[in-house]
Amino acid sequence: MQNRISSFPPLIDIQSEILILGSIPGVKSLEMQQYYAHPQNKFWKIIFELFGEDFTEDYTKRMETLKKHHIALWDVIDSCERKGSLDSEIRNEEANQIAELLEEYPNVKVIFCNGGKSYKNLQKALGKDYKLPIILLPSTSPLHTVSYEKKLEDWVRILEFLE
Template sequence: MSNRISSFLPVIHEDSEILILGSIPGVKSLEKQEYYGHPQNKFWPIIFELFNEDFTSDYQRKLQILKSNKIALWDVIDSCERKGSLDSAIKNENANDILQLLEEYPNIKMIACNGQKSYKNLIKIVGKNFAIPIVALPSTSPLHTISFDKKLQDWRHIKNRAS
């Protein structure tokens, strides 16, 4: 029996300037067909806090806030085998074509990696001295147990880069 899963299509627009890359959606996100769909994941609360927006569970509104702040979302991994949601359980992974995406969307000025797995996989693809700045941010996953305030502080990098 295969536990092969696939990531979602990118959420990106012509004027996107910041690309946030995760590893691959977890079980809850796949069930809901939404990026960062686990209720304990801090991704959306961080985004709402950074851009002074009132929190909503409306996924279309969440995507609109990303768009209005020129933020794109995708995952480094296109597909892999994994039981559960742990990045450490990922096996036999295939990468998304990040370079092709960046070619199609030349306004991207910064790449922010949501967690170390995303960062390490991206560096394998583009190398350490890539033309676009890459920042490794703490994972917003509930399994990454640093405080919300510390995560928020580190995630301010994207706010500081947003125009």
Template structure:
């Protein structure tokens, strides 16, 4: 039996307008107890580029940049069994209560999924015709090997919803 891993609580407040959903934290993120902690993951670099913010390694400052730009963060999967960090290794997953969170925070108008796994799981959880639109963006994981520039270009879609 593999060890069960758990996602983090959502980063969200009443001013959040969009939410970005990953699948579930990878090994490095779980070790550091921080979203997107792997140094090769481009999530934070993309966020800082999108909003012309000065890049920082400080996690609290990173979270404050998300809040400043009305972005919430969470994962589609609450818990699962997985060895390593690959989404393809995820087994026996339990979903987070996404619909309930969106009810509690009605200012969220758009959902963006960080990669295909979170998008597919979200479709299972919410159905294809959910009342809030959701979109898939290229994964910021280093395993998704398209260029940083291409990822950044596609992630600019977020700006239209803020």
């Protein structure tokens, strides 16, 4: 098995209203030290299209766009062993402290999970009847073969929770 990998710190501030959780960064994201860095991952394309923003490759501007729209990012897994980037290869995982994060940032009113692994792990960590809505969205990973149009159609749900 590969060496242990770790997630990034949460990208969140006191004005964050939406928390988007992935499982743990893939190889390209770890290499670049950026959330959703794989060029074929549709996360950033979806976010920019949802908010009618001009797409950019500039990571600082991507972070500013999330902040502007009160969106926080993190992962449900703090660390694990994994070969490659597949969630199915995750072994010996340790959870992030999601409940503690949510207590520290009480303006978060909904959690969206980017894919099934984050959703299952979050339900295990917080319980199925957690006080905030937890919504499963299709993974933006290129390995999840749902069309871009279908992913975007489902990800539009984020807009329902913003004022």
